[in-house]
Amino acid sequence: MYERLRRFLFRLEPERAHNLGSMAARAGQRLAHGLLEKRFQFESDRLRSEVLGLSFANPLGIAAGFDKNARLIRFWAALGCGFAEIGSVTAKKSRGNPKPRMFRLEEERAIINRMGLNNQGAARIARRIAAGHPAAIPLGVSLTKTHDPAIQGQDAIDDFTTSFSACAPFASFVVLNLSCPNTAEGRTFEDPNALDELLKYIMPIRSTMENPPPVLVKLSPPVADGVVLDSEVDEIVAVSIAHGINGFVASNTESGRDLLDVSDERLASIGAGGLSGPPLRSRSTELVRYLYETTGGELPIVGVGGVATGQDAYDKIRAGASLVQLYTALVYEGPAVFRSIKMELDELLERDGFASVSDAVGVGPAT
């Protein structure tokens, strides 16, 4: 059924299609929640796990960026997502970059975006998640700095702590999106010294909270295949651990274009932006594996990048991910993608003799 809808949506400009799809999802979560549940749910005890002190009915969630303003939380639950990550949310509301800012690369089933953190701002979004608190599924809130190059230094830290204070009380977990490549000032908080400064402010606020949520750090993908990352990642990990960070999300979109077999003209017509979808898959899995090995499997990792099948999710899990997310596959495959991935993942776990998804985390590639 999605095939026909997709043909229609793909005739539209990508952001319009996204907005239309989101509107339909909002209507669906209000009017047809039960129907959606019936159509899309798949449960298995093998997929249940405890991660970050939270219970997950399955390890598959919607990644940050699709539901920036937290309007679709009941929809994600009805689709059978094990969790949802909303945002990224910033202290001040933002319209983001000028349009067009989202592009499909249909042959690669990929997306390039430079949305630039359009969202309604922390105060408004916090009110919305507070009204629905606690959500039906674990709710991650992605936070990042307001898209405004004039906000730098201590102001940038204050900006981040403002959104943390507003949203964290209603979050099952918080993700600090350090790596958004789509802002004029670039990857500010991925600099280990800047991250150190930021966490000096964030973590003490967290420790004064009545129910402090776990805090995770989201990273960019490695810069080249096969290289496992340089000292910058090691430093980010060391700083994060020193401040008591609870886990990592790997990875954000890729700024480079070397993963693509697309004409230079086409790429030039698109311009800057983060690449997502299958071309990113192995690089982000590599980062998952690297983080798992570096941390000795002590800190949970959320694996994201190019997941479209149960096998893709399984590969991330075997590389070290306790939870898995997707965004781009939802655009190309439609809402049934969560169910089909869960079913296939369940079969793969059973085939390989795992009683629980947690037992497969970090076991390494299948031989």
Ligand SMILES: Cc1cc2nc3c(=O)[nH]c(=O)nc-3n(C[C@H](O)[C@H](O)[C@H](O)COP(=O)(O)O)c2cc1C
């Ligand atoms: C249009 C779009 C907007 C995104 N916005 C955000 C965002 O606001 N915050 C964030 O942390 N990641 C954002 N992402 C990145 C995704 O969360 C994810 O890390 C990335 O797309 C790789 O996963 P995928 O290949 O399954 O799409 C965005 C991705 C896309 C395609």
